[in-house]
Structures are given as C-alpha cells and as structure tokens.
Amino acid sequence: MENDDEGIFHYEHVSQVPKSIEKYWWQRHDIFSKYDEGVWMTDDAWFGVTPEPVAMKVAEHIAAAAPPSKKYIIDAFAGAGGNAMAFARTGRWDRVFAVELDPHVLKCAKNNAAVYGVDDKITWRHGDCFDVIEKCFQKILPEAVIFASPPWGGPSYMADDIFDLSTMEPYSLSDIYNPFAKVARDIALYLPRTSNLNQLATHVTKDTKVQVTHYCMKGASKALVVYYGDFTFDAAGPT
Numbered sequence: 001m002e003n004d005d006e007g008i009f010h011y012e013h014v015s016q017v018p019k020s021i022e023k024y025w026w027q028r029h030d031i032f033s034k035y036d037e038g039v040w041m042t043d044d045a046w047f048g049v050t051p052e053p054v055a056m057k058v059a060e061h062i063a064a065a066a067p068p069s070k071k072y073i074i075d076a077f078a079g080a081g082g083n084a085m086a087f088a089r090t091g092r093w094d095r096v097f098a099v100e101l102d103p104h105v106l107k108c109a110k111n112n113a114a115v116y117g118v119d120d121k122i123t124w125r126h127g128d129c130f131d132v133i134e135k136c137f138q139k140i141l142p143e144a145v146i147f148a149s150p151p152w153g154g155p156s157y158m159a160d161d162i163f164d165l166s167t168m169e170p171y172s173l174s175d176i177y178n179p180f181a182k183v184a185r186d187i188a189l190y191l192p193r194t195s196n197l198n199q200l201a202t203h204v205t206k207d208t209k210v211q212v213t214h215y216c217m218k219g220a221s222k223a224l225v226v227y228y229g230d231f232t233f234d235a236a237g238p239t
Contacts, residue, residue, distance in 0.1 A: 006104045007042045021046045030217065032082070037115050040108040045080040048151060050190065054215045054222050055086035061213070062145060062188055063092035065231040070186060072097060072144040074137060076129040081109030081122075083149055083190070088118035096122045097137065097144075099129040130179050138183075145229075146180050149190035163194040177203050177228075186229035193221040200226050 078098035153169035165173035
C-alpha cells in the first residue's frame with residue numbers, strides 16, 4: 001500500500017481497505033483493468049469513478065455521435081481520470097481537457113493516465129470546473145463537447161426509485177446544465193440510472209435534441225447519459 005500522506009493509496013490487500021469502500025475494491029479490476037499496474041485512488045474517489053467498460057462505451061458513443069466540427073472534449077468533473085482516459089483512448093479528439101477540484105484526486109488522475117499510456121493526450125486543470133471552463137477554455141468552446149459526471153451526493157441516491165435531480169448534492173441538475181448551456185451546445189451528463197426523466201426534459205428547447213441512454217455492466221444498469229445538442233445517433237440509438 002502506497003501512502004504519500006495526501007490520502008492517496010494503492011491498496012494491495014483487502015485488509016488495508018476501509019470498510020466503506022471494500023465493495024468497490026473487490027470490483028477494482030472492473031473499474032480499472034490495469035489497477036495492479038499502479039493505479040492511485042483517494043478513498044472518496046472510489047464513490048465517483050466510472051467503471052472502465054462503461055467509460056469506454058460512453059467515450060465511443062460520444063466520439064461517433066458528436067458533430068465532426070467538434071475537435072475537443074472537456075471532462076468537467078475528472079475525478080481519478082476514468083472518463084478522460086477513455087476519451088483519450090478513442091483517438092477521436094485533438095485534445096482532451098480535464099478539470100478536477102481536489103488536488104489529491106487530480107494527482108491520482110495524472111498518475112492513472114500515465115499507467116494507461118494516455119497522459120500526453122490530456123491537459124489537466126485544477127480548480128472549479130465552472131470557473132475554469134469560463135476563464136480558460138473560451139477560445140475552444142465553439143469546437144468543444146462538455147462532458148460532466150458530477151458528484152451524486154454519495155451512495156444514498158441508490159435508495160430512491162426515482163432520483164430527484166433537484167436535490168443532487170452539491171450541484172443540482174440546473175446548477176450543472178445552465179452554466180454549461182451558456183457556453184456550449186453539445187453537453188453530455190452522466191447521471192444516476194434512476195434520474196427523473198421529466199426533470200431532464202425540462203432543459204430541452206425547440207431547437208435542441210436530447211437522447212437518454214442507459215449503460216449496463218454485467219446485465220445491470222450502472223448509470224445513464226443524457227445527450228443535449230447536436231449529437232447524431234442512428235434510429236436505434238447508441239449500441
């Protein structure tokens with residue numbers, strides 16, 4: 001187990017793992033196929049990481065469906081890097097930009113991108129994603145897709161049959177969508193599988209399209225992605 005006193009770990013045995021994240025550690029090879037090659041995590045980062053097969057499928061769908069004029073993708077809540085690495089692995093983008101607020105989680109993400117051999121394809125930014133996107137990415141925004149996998153408020157969201165996105169913490173659906181919609185047209189949001197579809201529909205306007213897709217692993221839905229903007233899917237939707 002590695003620990004640099006910043007809360008960054010590479011747990012090698014279940015005896016090292018806090019009880020609260022044991023179930024995630026047991027799934028570590030589903031979450032990161034290269035976990036044993038030196039993936040770093042903070043304890044909190046386990047709750048928000050996208051499992052690698054899901055991250056790759058989402059990345060492939062965005063790569064195929066985004067307008068050809070889009071050259072860049074911005075991962076607004078990069079976490080430990082799972083989605084940003086998947087975007088980089090598609091080879092679709094001139095550059096992947098990834099923003100993370102927690103400096104220790106960002107350190108994990110940079111390390112993990114190196115483990116996967118895509119660190120040269122990602123530009124990392126530390127800070128609040130809303131501020132960073134507005135201040136640092138203005139020139140590329142017309143040619144960018146924004147992807148956001150925000151915090152869902154912890155595992156408690158799983159208790160709801162229909163998840164109320166207005167109570168999602170620390171950011172509600174409107175808190176996330178509205179600032180991004182002011183600066184970009186093509187936005188993909190990674191949200192709980194039980195998200196209220198009526199709430200998602202409130203952000204659809206007459207000149208925008210929306211596609212909602214569930215992503216499954218081992219026969220179980222893990223999350224959904226709502227695609228706002230000019231994404232183009234065939235009649236059957238993403239496959």
